[in-house]
Amino acid sequence: MHESGKIQIFVTGGTFDKEYNYITGQLYFKDTHLHQMFERGRSTLDIDIKTLMMIDSLQMSEADREIIIYSCKKSDFEKIVITHGTDTIVATAAAISKHNIPKTIVLTGAMIPYAFGTSSDGFFNLGAALAFVQNLPHGVYVAMNGRCFTWDKVHKNTKTGYFEAI
Amino acid sequence: MHESGKIQIFVTGGTFDKEYNYITGQLYFKDTHLHQMFERGRSTLDIDIKTLMMIDSLQMSEADREIIIYSCKKSDFEKIVITHGTDTIVATAAAISKHNIPKTIVLTGAMIPYAFGTSSDGFFNLGAALAFVQNLPHGVYVAMNGRCFTWDKVHKNTKTGYFEAI
């Protein structure tokens, strides 16, 4: 039995959750910002946040994707939002889609880290992804730029950083 | 004929767009932040932003509501998002609903001004409202706290500041 009202949030890292390491001058992952984002968004949604991994999506291996797919299948909830790096978000969406999981799965990301304050798109994208997941039929989607694309109808334009319909 | 892809944004003010006047120490309205919010959200939605008024929703009169209703009717677009102060957002939604406009109309607001940086919920709410308006059937809705309520199924709990189903 699925609990239909609840939303599962799976965190995989990506630009969304990157932070600046002032010792090395590099970007890195510490903890996810999702908890504070839900609080700041004053969300009253019934959610469960689980961090599956904290990686740059360029580093995402097939083994990592298996973990994501397994977690989607095992989740008690019919609605799932996955935060993911934008570079390979479409590839992961495609991998998930092959399993025909009878759930609504929305992947989203950010072009600028949430931790970088008032320039990040992440908070907007999270709000949109949560709304899309509540109303779309079963399937695998990518939510970016205020829009929601079916996994096989989108690609990231790597020159502009925008997601485009194909 | 409605252009079905495009989204009409009507700005009415509210906490969303309030700013701090450092001379008087009071909050006030200057220009809407919606344009910069769409840019920061990296939105590629086809939108049209129109400022109908810039007022605190406690000041909203029946004449103001008539302007909103008239604008909803006249808009060429079938999907409409209205930014509105949260104190009377449900009352305005109710007033609009009486006119049975065959469009999807989502009202949203913020509890903390967008201009107050990384504490505001406004950017999250805007992302959610834009997503809800794309997928919901005709009707009048209030989108707050990550959720979307039909106009007659919600009230604002003035003690907690959260919107609750009734």
Next chain:
Amino acid sequence: MHESGKIQIFVTGGTFDKEYNYITGQLYFKDTHLHQMFERGRSTLDIDIKTLMMIDSLQMSEADREIIIYSCKKSDFEKIVITHGTDTIVATAAAISKHNIPKTIVLTGAMIPYAFGTSSDGFFNLGAALAFVQNLPHGVYVAMNGRCFTWDKVHKNTKTGYFEAI
């Protein structure tokens, strides 16, 4: 005996420490932001922060000023920074100056609350006040707008919000 290296910080409130109450829509005082400001500024100064009061400087009474003066006299440290609302900061500086306290006392404030994110001048003003207090001779000063004025050589231009030499 004064400990000459240490800096005493007295908090009195003012715009510096105001926050937005999302229930009432009014500005109010909760806790001071000074502790987090020192952490964010990565300060290694030897300081002691004491909150004397949390009030709007328009509300500052002679009794409040007596508390500030008494605290300046009693402090073990020769260097003192006081955060204060800008409306009456000069009046308080004048009141302190009458007591010829043999210490360097720098009052500073903010035109926009620190809590309002990337628009506030408070963090800049704090950095400046801490630097001024380390190098100026005994006396009472007001540090605003990147400058430091002797208490009797400054007034606030209430139309522009800038402090000007007189």
Next chain:
Amino acid sequence: MHESGKIQIFVTGGTFDKEYNYITGQLYFKDTHLHQMFERGRSTLDIDIKTLMMIDSLQMSEADREIIIYSCKKSDFEKIVITHGTDTIVATAAAISKHNIPKTIVLTGAMIPYAFGTSSDGFFNLGAALAFVQNLPHGVYVAMNGRCFTWDKVHKNTKTGYFEAI
């Protein structure tokens, strides 16, 4: 003749002015943020900002240092603040000091880019550097962590990121 009231600001880049490139995911330099920082700080100081270079201080060559030294000598102003990456800020200060320029020269930097919002120390450091430069005698100084060190009495602890007296 030096104009004694005016402050020369030389920009050399450093973490202070780094930004996030959302296409490459790397940090890079675009324009300096100094102008907007002075505006936000509501500074009424008489300043002149000149960008000498925009580089990571690990990339700073002897030729770059010659440009900085030449610019300090040629400046019409007796008070100079230089923004600089923290990794080699002490080395540049040492190089300048060899020339016995009869001016007060304060170098400052940031551990977190100003563009990264409410986590950066840069705005605090700028306020402090501007205050130090106004009151210190001729010499070359490094202002970080709320303190001001003579160039030969400081080193950066690369493990903690703090500047320490030696």
